[in-house]
Amino acid sequence: TEHVVQVSGLVPDTLYYYAVGTTNASLAGDAPDYFFATSPRPGTAVPTRIWVLGDSGTRSAAQYAVRDAYYNFTGSRATDLWLMLGDNAYNSGTDAEFQGAVFNAYPATLRNSVLWPTLGNHDTAGSTTHVPTRPYFQMFTLPTNAEAGGVPSGTEQYYSFDFGNIHFICLDSMTASRATDGPMANWLVNDLAATLSDWIIAYWHHPPYTKGGHNSDTATDSIQMRQNILPILEAGGVDLVLSGHSHVYERSYLLNGHYGPSSSLTSGNIVNGGNGRLPAPYQKPAGNVAHQGAVYTVAGSSGQTGGGSLNHPAMYLSLNVLGSLVVDVLTNQMTVTFLDSTSVTRDTFTIAKPSSVSSAPAAPPQIAAKAVDTKRIDLSWSDGAGDGKGFEIERSSDGKTFALLASVAADVTAFTDTIPQANRRYYYRVRAFNRGGSSAYSNIANAKTRRH
Incomplete structure (x- = not known):
């Protein structure tokens, strides 16, 4: 089988x-x-x-x-x-x-x-x-x-x-x-x-x-x-x-x-x-x-x-x-x-072949998290230098162990997380990437979803 x-x-x-x-x-x-x-x-x-x-x-x-x-x-x-x-x-x-x-x-x-x-x-x-x-x-x-x-x-x-x-x-x-x-x-x-x-x-x-x-x-x-x-x-x-x-x-x-x-x-x-x-x-x-x-x-x-x-x-x-x-x-x-x-x-x-690989992008300088309702947290961040191919958003329930939440294109600097449970705190970080690799992580932002 x-x-x-x-x-x-x-x-x-x-x-x-x-x-x-x-x-x-x-x-x-x-x-x-x-x-x-x-x-x-x-x-x-x-x-x-x-x-x-x-x-x-x-x-x-x-x-x-x-x-x-x-x-x-x-x-x-x-x-x-x-x-x-x-x-x-x-x-x-x-x-x-x-x-x-x-x-x-x-x-x-x-x-x-x-x-x-x-x-x-x-x-x-x-x-x-x-x-x-x-x-x-x-x-x-x-x-x-x-x-x-x-x-x-x-x-x-x-x-x-x-x-x-x-x-x-x-x-x-x-x-x-x-x-x-x-x-x-x-x-x-x-x-x-x-x-x-x-x-x-x-x-x-x-x-x-x-x-x-x-x-x-x-x-x-x-x-x-x-x-x-x-x-x-x-x-x-x-x-x-x-x-x-x-x-x-x-x-x-x-x-x-x-x-x-x-x-x-x-x-x-x-x-x-x-x-x-x-x-x-x-x-x-x-x-x-x-x-x-x-x-x-x-x-x-x-x-x-x-x-x-x-x-x-x-x-x-x-x-x-x-x-x-x-x-x-x-x-x-x-x-x-x-x-x-x-x-x-x-x-x-x-x-x-001649190398076509660029250097890794600069890190996004800031990410912010805002709880909107019981199952929604809105994220926003700024682009560090505009030299990335996209962003990876990671989430954690304890602020220590993070897992990939989503990957978005380079022209996207906001994301809505609709997975969270009510009345719980979540932590987020973001990094940029391109053909040269990944940037360092941004700061860690957190927000607590609202009660029912």
């Missing part, structure tokens, strides 16, 4: 410890490793570590070796979020296979880091028909209405979300239409147009470029994603594209505009033919400028290897080696590391 619990009143970029249980007994938690951190406010640049697994769900010694290698590599550095690139549970994506390949394999990471998966062919037993009752959709609760940022997709097949200054786009190359005028493509156009994030990472199962166990020159799913979806992504300024399916590691140069077979690649499609390693990273302009290049990575060897000719001309490096990806984003720099199953770094590259 799957359960979903919605928790409200949380503050961005904050660590919370938790326990799960019934009214009579605790089932799990109440321990140091049962915690989660809320996402940073969209647009805020924070150091971010992302773990990426492709085709991991084999329930084998190879899968566990890749897992343990990453745990050894990251050590005490928390995993902010992680991605699965499909084929998450071999061979058919049954409930029991998901239990073994995901929940039993990664319990430590699942306790305290959000997993964002995409759908692979082995998660549907090879079917290209969308079935909302598949175990995959029962295992995961994925955003359909932009609950985590982006534009509503209306389906768990494909979705987007924000984490700090990174916009993630998860596509379905297995059961969704790959047509240029299909629902997924139309949604993608709108989603890319709406994002203001500094970085865009897109991922799905079938790679647009591969000469591993599969051949992107002949596989229909790869061809259609390359011809129909890549032009949309590159017009939207995508930086990094991740796929699995081929059980190898392949990493491209900085590419743009290559939508045909491998034989059609020209020097004009290679924006930067270097290795992208520091001190000579792949350079891109700030923001999401169209057609400035992206790196395409096949990372499908997190559970097994598969060989292949490994000679796609778009690739800087191709390896038939077990491993996973580690993506580290620090303000204006994204570094991707391919880590093998013995914790050895086999490849690394960096994409760099």
Whole structure:
């Protein structure tokens, strides 16, 4: 039985410890490793570590070796979020296979880091028909209405979300239409147009470029994603594209505009033919400028290897080696590391952009609270310097422990709280935020609601 619990009143970029249980007994938690951190406010640049697994769900010694290698590599550095690139549970994506390949394999990471998966062919037993009752959709609760940022997709097949200054786009190359005028493509156009994030990472199962166990020159799913979806992504300024399916590691140069077979690649499609390693990273302009290049990575060897000719001309490096990806984003720099199953770094590259992050705004100098009736308190404040993107209002019943009450736009300096109970005192504070972070808090104001 799957359960979903919605928790409200949380503050961005904050660590919370938790326990799960019934009214009579605790089932799990109440321990140091049962915690989660809320996402940073969209647009805020924070150091971010992302773990990426492709085709991991084999329930084998190879899968566990890749897992343990990453745990050894990251050590005490928390995993902010992680991605699965499909084929998450071999061979058919049954409930029991998901239990073994995901929940039993990664319990430590699942306790305290959000997993964002995409759908692979082995998660549907090879079917290209969308079935909302598949175990995959029962295992995961994925955003359909932009609950985590982006534009509503209306389906768990494909979705987007924000984490700090990174916009993630998860596509379905297995059961969704790959047509240029299909629902997924139309949604993608709108989603890319709406994002203001500094970085865009897109991922799905079938790679647009591969000469591993599969051949992107002949596989229909790869061809259609390359011809129909890549032009949309590159017009939207995508930086990094991740796929699995081929059980190898392949990493491209900085590419743009290559939508045909491998034989059609020209020097004009290679924006930067270097290795992208520091001190000579792949350079891109700030923001999401169209057609400035992206790196395409096949990372499908997190559970097994598969060989292949490994000679796609778009690739800087191709390896038939077990491993996973580690993506580290620090303000204006994204570094991707391919880590093998013995914790050895086999490849690394960096994409760099000029920083577009401003400094944090000034604090609102004053907030006032006035009780209007038994269940209404009016708040007002002044803008410290006019350099914020918005305000966060927090409330407390004791003047010590505050929780987020509301977020409002930068041109709003008043708010009405209609939640309070009669004849009770409440405390309030406010802070401004922008892409550079949050200001200090204002003073604390308080008011007591009227009696009945």
